[in-house]
Amino acid sequence: MRSTDRLHNLLPEIIQWRRDIHRHPELGYDVQRTAGFVAQKLRSFGFDEVVEGVGKTGVVGVIRGRSHESGKIIGLRADMDALPIVEASGAPWSSETDGRMHACGHDGHTAMLLGAARALADARDFDGSVVFIFQPAEEGGAGGLAMVEDEMMDRFGIQEVYGLHNMPDLPIGEFAIRPGPLMACADEFDIVVQGRGGHAAMPHDTIDPVVVAAHIVLALQSIVSRGARPTDPLVVSVTTLEVEGGAYNVIPQSVHMRGTLRAFDENLRVHSKQRIIDIAQQSAQVFGASAQVDYRDGYPPTVNHVLQTQFVIDVASKVVGSDKVDPDRVPMMAAEDFSYMLNERPGAFIFMGNGESASLHHPQYDFNDEAIRYGCEYWMTLVSEAMPLANS
Numbered sequence: 460m461r462s463t464d465r466l467h468n469l470l471p472e473i474i475q476w477r478r479d480i481h482r483h484p485e486l487g488y489d490v491q492r493t494a495g496f497v498a499q500k501l502r503s504f505g506f507d508e509v510v511e512g513v514g515k516t517g518v519v520g521v522i523r524g525r526s527h528e529s530g531k532i533i534g535l536r537a538d539m540d541a542l543p544i545v546e547a548s549g550a551p552w553s554s555e556t557d558g559r560m561h562a563c564g565h566d567g568h569t570a571m572l573l574g575a576a577r578a579l580a581d582a583r584d585f586d587g588s589v590v591f592i593f594q595p596a597e598e599g600g601a602g603g604l605a606m607v608e609d610e611m612m613d614r615f616g617i618q619e620v621y622g623l624h625n626m627p628d629l630p631i632g633e634f635a636i637r638p639g640p641l642m643a644c645a646d647e648f649d650i651v652v653q654g655r656g657g658h659a660a661m662p663h664d665t666i667d668p669v670v671v672a673a674h675i676v677l678a679l680q681s682i683v684s685r686g687a688r689p690t691d692p693l694v695v696s697v698t699t700l701e702v703e704g705g706a707y708n709v710i711p712q713s714v715h716m717r718g719t720l721r722a723f724d725e726n727l728r729v730h731s732k733q734r735i736i737d738i739a740q741q742s743a744q745v746f747g748a749s750a751q752v753d754y755r756d757g758y759p760p761t762v763n764h765v766l767q768t769q770f771v772i773d774v775a776s777k778v779v780g781s782d783k784v785d786p787d788r789v790p791m792m793a794a795e796d797f798s799y800m801l802n803e804r805p806g807a808f809i810f811m812g813n814g815e816s817a818s819l820h821h822p823q824y825d826f827n828d829e830a831i832r833y834g835c836e837y838w839m840t841l842v843s844e845a846m847p848l849a850n851s
Contacts, residue, residue: 465578466835473835474828477570478552481826484541484559487600488515493539493569497593500573504580514606518593519615520576524585524846531587531846534620534804535838536797537572538565538597547822563819564625567826569593571834578839587846590615601758603796612803619767620806621841622797623834627819629812631829634775635785636809638768640723642761645794646732648718649753650675650739656712665710671748672700672714678738682731693731694721694792721792723760761798764805771807774841778833811837
């Protein structure tokens with residue numbers, strides 16, 4: 460029986476896996492229960508190899524097809540971690556852990572890849588090997604980088620790598636993607652402005668860091684309006700300003716600012732980073748103050764490879780029809796650490812419809828179980844199209 464023929468019978472079980480994972484959300488690298496669940500399932504499916512602890516708590520499983528003549532090895536990735544959010548979905552399978560929930564659909568991603576793994580392991584109707592990647596710490600922990608730095612790509616011989624994410628603004632049964640930049644980098648910065656505090660009624664005896672911070676906030680906007688080409692998307696946002704203590708009649712000693720930078724182009728990212736540092740320090744100096752900048756590179760831009768993007772457009776079209784696949788999705792300023800894997804190997808990252816639901820990272824979000832069969836079919840079709848058997 461071909462792998463796609465088995466899916467209908469497997470769907471109720473896959474949905475139960477998804478809901479079980481949803482009930483037991485785990486954060487960051489602390490995904491021992493979820494990783495253990497995944498590893499146990501892969502072994503029960505008869506995988507040729509199952510390795511735990513890749514990138515701290517990631518799980519990698521390998522199945523080999525009925526033929527190995529092609530020598531092809533592809534990687535398929537799902538993320539496992541949840542978010543520190545109090546769930547308000549009201550679903551019967553809601554989180555059983557206070558303050559944690561699967562608000563980004565990683566429970567669905569994991570279940571769909573497990574479902575495809577089960578069907579493919581039973582049929583093995585492909586020529587080559589498939590590496591199933593279950594990653595921890597996508598939500599800010601750079602689990603993708605940890606797995607790459609653990610030599611996952613070389614260790615398992617991965618030649619191409621593919622990822623998928625659900626999207627609430629897409630109808631069920633639709634996909635969206637684009638070649639090139641799909642998602643932005645996610646850098647963070649802290650700026651501490653040191654002035655000289657004093658009485659608010661005698662500002663001439665102070666160096667007011669609030670005024671300095673205000674000038675820095677405004678000057679930083681010139682990076683977007685005057686430091687980048689109008690056709691190059693860029694976001695520089697200062698999101699908090701904090702003073703120690705605080706009173707109506709006190710000019711503080713210092714102001715702590717936080718913010719983020721988002722860009723699709725690596726050269727623009729590097730240029731803008733230096734401009735943030737220069738503007739903060741030089742603006743402060745003009746007023747007799749000082750500014751210390753702590754800039755941290757976050758996830759790099761998620762950039763799809765052209766050939767692999769066209770390939771998955773064709774794959775998704777076989778699953779749902781070409782009219783249900785958007786090949787030119789507008790890029791998002793959100794970030795995704797699958798970018799680290801795409802920086803190591805050619806591949807593509809695609810969005811899959813989650814239908815009408817709350818937005819990602821919202822307390823009322825829930826992964827739509829009606830989307831599961833489309834995700835499983837996508838993974839299985841990708842494998843069969845990438846590594847077809849000679850007699851199929």
